[in-house]
Amino acid sequence: MNRTNEILKNLYKIGLVVMLAIFLLSIFYEMHNLDSDRKRYLSEHYISEGVQETGAINLVASVLYDYRGFDTLGEVTVILTAAAILSFLVPIRKAAILSNTFTIIVDQTIKWMIPFLAVLGGYLILFGHLSPGGSFVGGVVLAIIPILLTIAYGVEISEYKFKPSKKKLIEDIGAVGFILLGFLGVLTGSNFLASGQANFGIGNAGELISARLIPYLNVMIGIKVGAGLAIIFNSLIKEK
């Protein structure tokens, strides 16, 4: 009796998940995103005119930093608020170092990995408008470096290498610089954060210095996300 009850309960859970899957699939089909007989004016415009208007080959970057710049500003504000609240609420105390005994292999592997991680993060940020990737992913790759140091050697070594005050300064530079770069659009006679309509030199699409404001916005978001995630991780690991 008890056993059948258990089986019935499991079947009920699995049935719920399957029902949810069928429901979501029917919604996706109802939205007419999967068939191609509808006219999709906005996405057609982004795909066909995006490279000429913004100069960014990566269409995701052109949407994120030109057409939808305000959304990116909102994301930045969310991360800034989260990092500020975490570093404010979590009390500063001596951290309990994780008790892992690592061999020489782990030590040497981390020492060899960190320069490659730095180069990969820098590449992803700087070439964000030309290749897949972008500043958010590059910032996360850069934030992996202090996280790796924290996990391997403890939070004290990590905060000795990357001082918390300097990380906060870098994060503030990123957040404020994004807004100041947005005001460049106003200065050139257009809207806030407008780089497509403003009168900057567009350059040749495909070169590193092109696509108007997008590379500089990429750099700002990259250093901001990297410093913010490192602050969040170190604050959480210090909490007892």
Added chain:
Amino acid sequence: MIDIIFNLLMIFLIITAFFIVFSKNISHSVITLPIFGAILVVIFVILQAPGVALAEAVMTAGLTTVFFVITINKTKD
């Protein structure tokens, strides 16, 4: 050939998702999460979305797993 691989990966995705949801041991669920992410990365590459695949690889396999493991380590006692 690529269709067979694609469908096989989708089936593996469903299996790992069910394992994550219904597993009793919470650390098994957390360690299965990057496997789910890795399968999803291959699916995104097959669907020709390398940007999303890169984001998925970095976030799921790298950052989220670290956060979850640290959280479990902190809350165990």
